[in-house]
Amino acid sequence: MQSVSDIVAEFASRPWLAVTEADLGPAAQVPTMLTPEERQLYHWLGRRVQGDGATVDLGAYAGGSAARLLSGLALSGRRFHVHSYDRFRSSRTFWAKYMPDEPLPEADDADLLPVARRHLAPWADHLTLHVGDIGQMRWTGEAIEILSVDAAKGAALADHIAEQFFPALVPGRSILVHQDYLMSVQPWLSAQMVALRDQFLPLAFVPKVGLVFLCMAEVTKTAVDAARVGSLTDGRLMGRVREAAAWHRDMVPKQMFKAMLEQIKAHPGVRLGWQMRRG
Numbered sequence: 001m002q003s004v005s006d007i008v009a010e011f012a013s014r015p016w017l018a019v020t021e022a023d024l025g026p027a028a029q030v031p032t033m034l035t036p037e038e039r040q041l042y043h044w045l046g047r048r049v050q051g052d053g054a055t056v057d058l059g060a061y062a063g064g065s066a067a068r069l070l071s072g073l074a075l076s077g078r079r080f081h082v083h084s085y086d087r088f089r090s091s092r093t094f095w096a097k098y099m100p101d102e103p104l105p106e107a108d109d110a111d112l113l114p115v116a117r118r119h120l121a122p123w124a125d126h127l128t129l130h131v132g133d134i135g136q137m138r139w140t141g142e143a144i145e146i147l148s149v150d151a152a153k154g155a156a157l158a159d160h161i162a163e164q165f166f167p168a169l170v171p172g173r174s175i176l177v178h179q180d181y182l183m184s185v186q187p188w189l190s191a192q193m194v195a196l197r198d199q200f201l202p203l204a205f206v207p208k209v210g211l212v213f214l215c216m217a218e219v220t221k222t223a224v225d226a227a228r229v230g231s232l233t234d235g236r237l238m239g240r241v242r243e244a245a246a247w248h249r250d251m252v253p254k255q256m257f258k259a260m261l262e263q264i265k266a267h268p269g270v271r272l273g274w275q276m277r278r279g
Contacts, residue, residue: 001050001172004201007214011203016044027071030119031099032064038179039068041206045146046072050173052079053143056165058134059150059179060086062099063116069146070123082123085130085137085151088113135160144168150179155188155271156230162192163224166199169215176200182209182252184259185276188229191240194247195227205251234268 002010019040021028032039046055046069055073057066066084073080091108102115113131120127130137135157147165152158169176181189182205193200193213200213229237238261245257267276 004172004214004216008201008203011212014204016040019043024068024071026122027067030064030067031062031102032068033061033098034064034068034179035206035208037206038210039064041177041210041212042068042148043072045175045177046070046080047075049073049076049078049080049145051143051145051170053145053168053170053174055080055082055146055148056139056144057082057084057148057150058152058161058165059148060084060088060116060129061090061094062112063119065148065150065179066120066127067123069148070120070126073126074123081126081128083128083130084116084120085134086112086116087133088116088129088131137164139164139168141168143170144174145170146175146177148177148179152178152180152189153186153273155232158188158192159224159228159230162196162219162227163221166196166215166219166224167221169219171215171217174215175203176213176215177210178213179210180273181211182256183273184256184263185273187237187241187260187264188232188271190244190248190257190260191232191237192227192229194240194244196223197247199223202248202251205248209256211248211252230271234264238264 024043042065055069060066066082070082089109090112096104134151149161152161178189180186199217199219201216202211203214204212241257241260245254263276270276
């Protein structure tokens, strides 16, 4: 197993930037909301995986993140399986923006599942799609090697994800990717993670808003309970965001946390990203 110092040095060198579109194979054609660097990162993470546990993709949309992870995992030489979670529904606006080559559905809340299955068909034997509300789903307890979170759009769901999935991460090995970590309308993510700073080590900031962490210690029920964000007052939430700004001061521009504080002030009591964005 790599030492922590070796892992830190590895991520600091940003080796995923060497990944090309050709390296992605059929995954390069799967529609995605990921930025170009995030696409490189996901493929590289799959390729470098250190164990034989599961990879979990929370917030799949049409399969873009899962495809890039799978394309890398297929080259890892390890036994692998991806569990991808989503409602697999889409508005017409998002459909037109991210899948312009697909026939536009007649109504909103369109079924994405057939599209995702078609995109992910090359890896079907290594994939389970979990369809529905992630907030109602449970994890099996199997060890998780890579956990990608792009679904914690509300504080209550962030708490549920931490409770169900974080305890399955392997200390010294498992990687957590928080894809929306620095979005100003999701301040509960940094508030949650700073309360878990004894369990996670920040490894890399991946623009525009993603952060990558190494699991350092077992995430116990006690730790999860202490990190809960759903019931925080605005004042306590802002206090945690300020703590997170100090924690990440050498990695993340401070104005990103300032934007979170401004959102909390402008939307008192709001704990859903879409409600902050609408306001």
